[in-house]
Amino acid sequence: MKIVVLGGGESGCGAAYLAKKKGMEVFLSDKGAIKDNYRQFLNENGIEFEEGSHDEERILNADWIVKSPGIPKKAEMIQKINEKGIRLSSEIEFASEFTDAKIIAITGSNGKTTTTSLIYYILKNDGLNVGLGGNIGYSFAKQVADENHEYYVLEVSSFQLDDIQNFRPYISLLLNLSQDHLDQYNYNYEEYALAKFRITENQENDNFFIYNKDDEMSKNILEKLEIKAKMIPFSTKEKLEEGGFINGDTIEVKLKDTFSMKLDELSLLGTHNVANSLAASIAGKILEINNESIRNSLMTFQAVEHRLELVTEIEGVKYINDSKATNVNATYYALESMKTPTVWIVGGLDKGNDYTEIEELVKRKVKAIVCLGIDNEKIINFFKDKKEFIYDTSSMEKAVEISKSLAEKGDTVLLSPCCASFDLFKNYEDRGHQFKEQVLKANGN
Structure with a gap:
């Protein structure tokens, strides 16, 4: 059986490895660049692969195609696979x-x-x-x-x-x-x-x-x-x-x-x-x-990293990393769980957010808003008549510095961005790690 795997990340490499182990003819194709650790893994296990392009003829000659979840279903190659009626599956x-x-x-x-x-x-x-x-x-x-x-x-x-x-x-x-x-x-x-x-x-x-x-x-x-x-x-x-x-x-x-x-x-x-x-x-x-x-x-049980994760307490102020909150609903849950006055760090790449869902919570729970993103205009415009203190920043260092100056004993500083991270960071993990790094630095660690 000819198996083609689209995408050379964690799930793609794992699927290719399983196919190889089951004695199938396997080929992995990634239109982008494959990370060094995954490239090494493919080489070590004798899995044939390409990166930077798709060999269309070879892909469309497969019996079964396993697709990375990151590839949109509207992608041209996916349309062609569906037209040919080839079985297309996720790694799971x-x-x-x-x-x-x-x-x-x-x-x-x-x-x-x-x-x-x-x-x-x-x-x-x-x-x-x-x-x-x-x-x-x-x-x-x-x-x-x-x-x-x-x-x-x-x-x-x-x-x-x-x-x-x-x-x-x-x-x-x-x-x-x-x-x-x-x-x-x-x-x-x-x-x-x-x-x-x-x-x-x-x-x-x-x-x-x-x-x-x-x-x-x-x-x-x-x-x-x-x-x-x-x-x-x-x-x-x-x-x-x-x-x-x-x-x-x-x-x-x-x-x-x-x-x-x-x-x-x-x-x-x-x-x-x-x-x-x-x-x-x-x-x-x-x-x-x-x-x-x-x-x-x-x-x-300890909370998952980047999801309402208590980083530390400095001079009676709690610092919470909720970088994984990449939509408004996730931030709703975070704000709802706050029991003390909150300095809220928000912003990033907007996915068509409607902030009315959290408007009342922000009025009740948030003492100051610190925007963190390349373009914070939408957030500032929405909350400017509702909150007196709104700050515009475009680096994690500045966001943490301002938040620390605003927070008093008994308050919480909450990073819960509502938005994707790709304007300033590699991903939400990178954003969360940078937050933790700056908070600990502010504490002299």
Whole structure:
């Protein structure tokens, strides 16, 4: 079988490696430059590849093509592949064909990385043989090739779900929906939502689908779809007969038996993280992990880097890195969880943001806005009549310096940008690392 892999990053190299290991004829093609570490990996494993161009004839002669999620479905090469009717899959689809492990797959607009990491931590903490992959960590395909895990916990994006045919998780989770990546879905929110719901389309009645009962768009879609998997809801707003919910000052999960723990024992901050903890607890209960083990994991889990990550406290001021908040909805959750007056660092590459969603929270919680971007005009214009103190910066050093001068004992400095990072930084990780570096520098470290 001739396999062509498009994209020479983590998922592409992993897929090519798995194909090679399974005795297939494999060729990897990347229109851009392949990073040195991946180029070395391909050479070491005898995988034929090209970079800087696509050999169209060779690609269109493949039996099966595995595509990086970063390649837009509107790309010319993808159109040609679809016209020829060649099977086109994501790495998660490809790798899942070669493992009998139970897959726990998590999607949603916000909270995917945190919840995926938390579920992995719960399973690992309980001694299960588990791998972590998808949109996070190491390539799922490479793990399938080299490691014999009994479980995989996968963070899955809509772009990966666009290219599945048979992908069937044992447990699927859809955490929430908000308008994101609409440029890839014809600016149609429902089209994007339906892409997320593909996580459950191949599930059968011996599988489980965990969903958010509070999410409006999920409710609308569920009225139109027939889900075969056993559906288990979670809610932070109402008590449920079955599923996960808040009961006074505790979280509860009711399945065959009941799991409960105090809200203030959870290691993660904010209402949205209560929802993430409920979803993760349900997955733990389905896998028959005992209550004490789940409780211990929820108490000791450390927040994901760049997601409401406490960097340090300087002179009574907390510095929180939420660089992963690249859309307005993610920043909504961050602001909602703030309990003290907040100096808010915001800005970057705008993705058509509508700031009305966070307007009231900003009025209530934010004492000063520090804009960080090449072009901050849209943010400044939106908030100028609503906040007295707004500052315009175009470097992380300046943003942190101004924030430190504004914050007083008992305040919080929050980097939660609402925007993509590519105007000033390589990616959101680079932005988060630079924030941490400047904060620690300001503290003399």
